Amino acid sequence: MKEVNxxxxxxxxxxxxxxxxxxxxxxxxxxxxKKIIAASIIICVLVFGVIxxxxxxxxxxxxxxxxxxxxxxLLVISQSLTAFIMTVAFFAVFSFIxxxxxxxxxxxxxxxxxxxxxKLGIILPQMLNIIMCVMILMIILYLPAMFVxxxxxxxxxxxxxxxxxxxxxxxxxxxxxxxxxVFITYHLHIPYFLNIxxxxxxxxxxxxxxxQLKNYSEYLTDYQAYSYQPIYIGSGIYAMLFRKQLxxxxxxxxxxxxxxxxxxxxxxxxxxxxxKCEQRPLKFLQNWRFTSNKAQTLLMKELxxxxxxxxxxxxxxxxxxxxxxxxxxxxxxxxxxxxxxxLAAVSTLPVFNSYSLDLKYIRLxxxxxxxPLLLYVTKLLGALIYSAFIYxxxxxxxxxxxxxxxxxxxxxxxxxxxxVSFNFMGILIPKNPEVPTAQAAGIITVLLIILPLFYVFTxxxxxxxxxxxxxxxxxxICSIIxxxxxxxxxWYKAE
Amino acid sequence: xxxxxxxTKKYSNGITGIENFSLSxxxxxxxxxxxxxxxxxxxxxxxxxxxxxxxxxxxxxxxxPCGKEEYKQSIAYVADETILIDSLSGEExxxxxxxxxxxxxxxxRNSLIELFSMQGALKQIVSTYSHGMRKKLQxxxxxxxxxxxxxxxxxxxxLDVESIVSLKKLMKKYQAAGGSILMSTHNLxxxxxxxxxxxxxxxxxxxxxxxxxxxxxxxxADNMEEVFMKSSVLSERSERIEEIIAGM
Numbered sequence: 001m002k003e004v005n006x007x008x009x010x011x012x013x014x015x016x017x018x019x020x021x022x023x024x025x026x027x028x029x030x031x032x033x034k035k036i037i038a039a040s041i042i043i044c045v046l047v048f049g050v051i052x053x054x055x056x057x058x059x060x061x062x063x064x065x066x067x068x069x070x071x072x073x074l075l076v077i078s079q080s081l082t083a084f085i086m087t088v089a090f091f092a093v094f095s096f097i098x099x100x101x102x103x104x105x106x107x108x109x110x111x112x113x114x115x116x117x118x119k120l121g122i123i124l125p126q127m128l129n130i131i132m133c134v135m136i137l138m139i140i141l142y143l144p145a146m147f148v149x150x151x152x153x154x155x156x157x158x159x160x161x162x163x164x165x166x167x168x169x170x171x172x173x174x175x176x177x178x179x180x181x182v183f184i185t186y187h188l189h190i191p192y193f194l195n196i197x198x199x200x201x202x203x204x205x206x207x208x209x210x211x212q213l214k215n216y217s218e219y220l221t222d223y224q225a226y227s228y229q230p231i232y233i234g235s236g237i238y239a240m241l242f243r244k245q246l247x248x249x250x251x252x253x254x255x256x257x258x259x260x261x262x263x264x265x266x267x268x269x270x271x272x273x274x275x276k277c278e279q280r281p282l283k284f285l286q287n288w289r290f291t292s293n294k295a296q297t298l299l300m301k302e303l304x305x306x307x308x309x310x311x312x313x314x315x316x317x318x319x320x321x322x323x324x325x326x327x328x329x330x331x332x333x334x335x336x337x338x339x340x341x342x343l344a345a346v347s348t349l350p351v352f353n354s355y356s357l358d359l360k361y362i363r364l365x366x367x368x369x370x371x372p373l374l375l376y377v378t379k380l381l382g383a384l385i386y387s388a389f390i391y392x393x394x395x396x397x398x399x400x401x402x403x404x405x406x407x408x409x410x411x412x413x414x415x416x417x418x419x420v421s422f423n424f425m426g427i428l429i430p431k432n433p434e435v436p437t438a439q440a441a442g443i444i445t446v447l448l449i450i451l452p453l454f455y456v457f458t459x460x461x462x463x464x465x466x467x468x469x470x471x472x473x474x475x476x477i478c479s480i481i482x483x484x485x486x487x488x489x490x491w492y493k494a495e
Numbered sequence: 496x497x498x499x500x501x502x503t504k505k506y507s508n509g510i511t512g513i514e515n516f517s518l519s520x521x522x523x524x525x526x527x528x529x530x531x532x533x534x535x536x537x538x539x540x541x542x543x544x545x546x547x548x549x550x551x552x553x554x555x556x557x558x559x560p561c562g563k564e565e566y567k568q569s570i571a572y573v574a575d576e577t578i579l580i581d582s583l584s585g586e587e588x589x590x591x592x593x594x595x596x597x598x599x600x601x602x603x604r605n606s607l608i609e610l611f612s613m614q615g616a617l618k619q620i621v622s623t624y625s626h627g628m629r630k631k632l633q634x635x636x637x638x639x640x641x642x643x644x645x646x647x648x649x650x651x652x653x654l655d656v657e658s659i660v661s662l663k664k665l666m667k668k669y670q671a672a673g674g675s676i677l678m679s680t681h682n683l684x685x686x687x688x689x690x691x692x693x694x695x696x697x698x699x700x701x702x703x704x705x706x707x708x709x710x711x712x713x714x715x716a717d718n719m720e721e722v723f724m725k726s727s728v729l730s731e732r733s734e735r736i737e738e739i740i741a742g743m
Contacts, residue, residue: 005597006564012594020582023620027582106578110544111595112567189507 009113013121017104021125046140054144061145072155073238073246074220076162079142080232081216083134083166088205090130091174092318095198116271123270127171134167135160158238166234169259172266173230177201179269195314203321210329226250228258284308295378298370302382305357312350316390319346323397334395334404337411343398344414347391351422354383355487356431362491372491376484384419391415417476424483427490496521497543497644497675502552504538504699512538513699516552522643525666525676527686529719530696530727536679537575539696540646543677544572556644568596571637573630575648575679581622585613585632588621592636600639607635610661626653638665645669647678651685663689683719693719697727 029035061075108118138160146156181197190196212231219232226239226248236255239248284307290297306312323346326332332339358365358379365375395408497520504512513535520526530536541547543554545562554561556569580588589608593599608614611631621629630653637645651659666676666689680686686693687707695703695710703710703726707719714725724733 002564009595012591016580016583016587016591019587020580023582023584027620103578104580107580108595109546110567110570110572111592112564113595114564186507 006114006117010117010121010124013104013108013113013118014125017122017125020104021129049137049140050144054148058145058148061142061151062149070223070246072158073235073242073248074223076159076235076238077219077223077232079138079159079163080166080234081212081219082141083138083163083234084170084231085209086134086137087130087167087170088174088202088209090133091171091205092202094126094130094133095202116267119270123175127168127175130171131164131167135164138163158241162234162238164234165237166232169233169262170230172262174201174205176262176266176269177204179272183269183272192310192313195310196317199314199317199321202318203325206322207325210325224248228254230262233258294370295374298374298378299382299385302354302379303385306350306354306382306386309350309353309357311353312386315350319349319390320393320397323394327397332398333400334398334408335400336404337407339398340395340404340407340411341414343394344391344411345418347394347415348383348387348418348422350390351383351387351419352426353431354379354423355426359430359490366491372488373484375491376487380420380423380483383423384416387415387419388412413472417472417479420476420483421479424479424486427483427486430490496557497677498553498555499539499543500553502539502542502554503550504535504542504547505550511699513542513696516696516699516701518694518701518704520644520675520677522675523670523673524692525670525678525690526692526694527683527690528677528679528694528696529681529683529686529723530702534696534727535699536696537648538699540572540648540677540679543646544570569643570646571596571640571642571644572646573633573637573648573650575652579621579624579629579632582620584620585617585624585628588632589617589636589639593639596640596642598640600641603641604635604639607639610665611635611658627655627658630654631658634662634665638669643673644675644677647676647680649680650678651680651682659685683723687719693722695723695726702726 029038105118105122108121111118113121142159143156146159178197178201181200182194185193185197209231212229215229219227219229224247226236228236236250239246239250240252240255242248243250285300285304288300288304290300323343334340334343358375362375391411395411398404399408497518499516499518502516503514506512516535516539518526528536528539538547542549543561545567549561556566559566559569580591583591589604593604608617611634613628613631613635616624616628621632624632630650634650637647650662654662670676678686678690683693690707692706693704693710694701703713703722705713707722710719710722710726711717714722716722716725
């Protein structure tokens with residue numbers, strides 16, 4: 001009876017978590033215009049997704065399907081791998097932009113609910129959302145091609161079921177590693193231990209994907225030797241069901257023990273995590289004293305804000321870890337201009353957040369007699385200095401010889417242009433803490449409009465070297481004008 | 496009966512929140528914990544609520560050890576920081592708390608809503624509430640649950656006069672029905688009228704304990720604020736405050 005009550009409470013927490021998400025979404029989509037735009041985006045994504053998915057997967061699906069059990073099994077393996085990769089990607093995206101669940105956790109901390117149920121109440125709906133996204137994407141990508149190839153409903157359901165199992169088990173594994181990292185970093189007294197653990201689990205999962213992709217063809221050709229690898233563990237169910245036809249050497253006992261082990265490890269890892277109660281903020285630049293000069297003080301404040309912001313910290317950690325991995329794995333270096341441009345773009349990513357960090361303080365700035373232009377300039381400069389710092393570190397990681405130095409210096413121009421444009425985007429679509437996905441969605445929408453326009457424009461008027469410089473200068477100037485204009489608008493709106 | 500025995504909490508950054516703190520609370524008793532900012536009041540409350548693990552010592556309520564579900568079921572809490580789930584409406588929040596404690600007394604719930612004049616605001620999302628409305632919502636939830644112990648952290652902060660008067664009456668009624676209240680407040684003059692006992696904490700340690708009359712006589716003070724200054728802030732600091740103000 002007691003356990004039933006606990007399970008009821010667990011469901012209650014799951015329900016309230018989903019209610020929070022749905023209320024936030026309702027609040028965000030509060031006007032008819034916003035609802036129409038959102039619906040249009042969803043319809044466009046679905047239509048283009050189905051067409052694109054068909055074009056992408058039709059060849060693969062028709063290649064795999066010759067009608068016998070082994071060809072379907074190969075498709076199942078291939079889809080399990082895709083599901084694993086998608087799960088890792090969605091876990092990373094959701095972790096980074098997911099709504100802050102800390103208040104709910106705080107409220108629940110003194111309530112009569114067991115620690116493990118409290119944690120599960122928040123983790124399970126998060127997992128459900130990730131799995132739903134993976135499954136929607138799998139359906140969009142593969143279902144049209146399977147229908148066209150006249151695959152039977154039974155096979156379609158089997159393929160989707162293994163993708164589902166794959167996604168669930170992958171998430172359980174990633175969550176297990178995350179909670180183990182939290183346990184370790186917490187006891188090592190590391191600041192921002194939650195974000196550090198998150199970065200480690202994402203990087204570790206990505207690294208595993210990279211390592212296993214090398215063996216992709218091996219899994220398909222030697223499919224009869226089942227290797228119990230997490231990357232395609234979802235396919236095990238199909239392998240067991242058709243063990244005789246496929247002659248796959250899979251031991252059901254070992255398989256179920258592994259699955260049970262993953263679930264047990266997840267539950268154990270979640271139950272040990274009792275560490276979210278203490279905050280350990282960073283105190284970087286504590287010795288920097290503010291001066292009587294207003295501009296200088298605002299600039300220093302901006303730098304302190306940026307270096308101590310937890311989202312930025314997580315982003316930089318991910319960027320650095322990914323950069324090191326790419327350097328080791330692909331051998332990229334600064335002697336390639338494209339690499340340098342990418343480094344400049346990546347270094348300026350925190351600029352997106354810069355404006356939203358200060359939105360709630362606009363009234364305070366007004367009270368302190370700060371002008372909107374001064375705020376704009378100091379915020380931009382602060383974000384630029386911060387980005388330059390990341391850019392220098394990334395260039396040091398990718399340094400191979402002094403030949404690349406000229407590209408690194410050239411990259412500073414890109415850094416400048418990216419900073420100004422991203423800053424404008426951040427003011428145009430500031431991050432909303434209640435609907436964190438909105439900023440990402442908004443920026444993607446803007447890019448989806450701008451990039452094809454830019455492509456068409458450059459096709460119609462092929463640009464020479466001077467033309468490219470003029471175009472870059474135009475983007476730079478327009479972003480500054482746009483940024484100042486939008487900043488003024490938001491300034492006077494914040495009454 | 497709440498029993499706090501030799502509780503010590505050391506944070507991972509080396510700071511000691513409270514040290515060897517002991518306190519016993521009888522049923523139907525209202526005890527006020529007073530102390531300067533950073534003295535360890537919230538740390539103590541968090542330990543009692545099992546929000547943070549204590550380093551050593553023990554806490555129990557009516558024989559139930561701290562952390563047990565039944566223990567948590569017996570305690571309601573009103574936080575100082577008006578921590579609420581902002582995205583829910585007031586009504587949804589009340590429903591959620593009721594369901595978590597498994598208690599649904601519709602009559603009591605409606606009476607409390609009316610007492611704090613919150614009928615019109617319940618459909619609104621909590622993020623649109625003023626500080627006072629958020630506090631009222633927390634108080635409705637705490638008193639609705641009929642727990643045996645309520646912990647109130649600065650319960651009157653942000654409340655209007657009518658709500659403060661209502662809260663005091665509500666506390667007395669709750670006490671008469673056998674409930675205990677452990678509260679933390681800086682408003683010692685007001686607390687004197689409804690608290691049975693005071694525990695003064697400073698630097699994480701218990702400095703003085705007793706009824707208002709006992710403490711006033713012990714420290715030769717006219718009121719509880721004077722007791723507080725003499726006991727927790729220490730007389731040297733008290734003199735220094737006078738010097739600073741005189742020099743301004």
